[in-house]
Amino acid sequence: MFSGQRLRDLREKQAKTQADVALVLGINRASYASWELGRAKPNQANLEKLAALFEVEATYFESEYAIVHPYLQLNASNKLKAEDYVENLLEAQVAAETKSKVVPLFAVQVLDQVPLSAGFGEVYYDEQSFQTVYTDQEYSYDFASFIQGDSMEPKYFDGEVALFDDDGFDYDGAVYAISLNGRAYIKRVYREPEGYRIVSFNSDYADMFAGPEDDFRIVGKVIGHFRPVEEV
Structure with a gap:
């Protein structure tokens, strides 16, 4: 899923303004701002322009990128370790949430x-x-x-x-x-x-x-x- 927050963070990291990016893409600043705010998302053509401008993969702007991209670079053994860790982390989270919902009698x-x-x-x-x-x-x-x-x-x-x-x-x-x-x-x-x-x-x-x-x-x-x- 497209993440406006990841786009904003990258833009600010590269010291670009919203107007700078909008000008390169040939759109108005308000349209670009709506992407960062999560009110709209770029079409495939604009997504590829963003990737070229920021010199990243088009998938970089997906909310899952920070997890999926490193995972795909792991070897088979480490992928299993990562999966086990995530599963254990989720179980601990569910247990904590369940405990917090217990009403004292x-x-x-x-x-x-x-x-x-x-x-x-x-x-x-x-x-x-x-x-x-x-x-x-x-x-x-x-x-x-x-x-x-x-x-x-x-x-x-x-x-x-x-x-x-x-x-x-x-x-x-x-x-x-x-x-x-x-x-x-x-x-x-x-x-x-x-x-x-x-x-x-x-x-x-x-x-x-x-x-x-x-x-x-x-x-x-x-x-x-x-x-x-x-x-x-």
């Missing part, structure tokens, strides 16, 4: 037996076990749990991990992990005179209410959520 311990339902509720277990999942972002949190169901869509989705702090009720309308009559949920919560109104984002789900007679408590407030990254 952070482990999150998720309550495995307390799936917080974004739906109709799951049993709240006293005995807790954990499952390790991974995310490409580091979080600060008190505990984490999986989300199940679609009642909190389009903000929280089934299969995501919700992250919580355990400071209790903060303000109306925040999203909390709650325990209601032995079932765990993730819902928006509003305090009312007779108890708590429990609301989904998805309008297909009716509001719930926790009164004085219900076994209700705030487990934690949602401070983040993410879709786990599969470890490779």
Whole structure:
């Protein structure tokens, strides 16, 4: 491929101006400048004129010349050495590029037996076990749990991990992990005179209410959520 940069470097090395070269070739300076800028390339006739003017081979202006020309002068043994070197150099480059693209993953311990339902509720277990999942972002949190169901869509989705702090009720309308009559949920919560109104984002789900007679408590407030990254 024709290289305008090689042409420019050679012209400057021989202390010629663009106007000097254009005059010899019988073209205007702007046309010649477009070759050096890579906006156009000379036809075969002008390429041969350039080669004669600069006393080089016509192939000198190809971008591959600096590699191909010396290679062709090597004997068979040295050609093999050159090929091996280039192959090893390329492998090292690919390995370095691959390494630079590796995204660090952070482990999150998720309550495995307390799936917080974004739906109709799951049993709240006293005995807790954990499952390790991974995310490409580091979080600060008190505990984490999986989300199940679609009642909190389009903000929280089934299969995501919700992250919580355990400071209790903060303000109306925040999203909390709650325990209601032995079932765990993730819902928006509003305090009312007779108890708590429990609301989904998805309008297909009716509001719930926790009164004085219900076994209700705030487990934690949602401070983040993410879709786990599969470890490779």
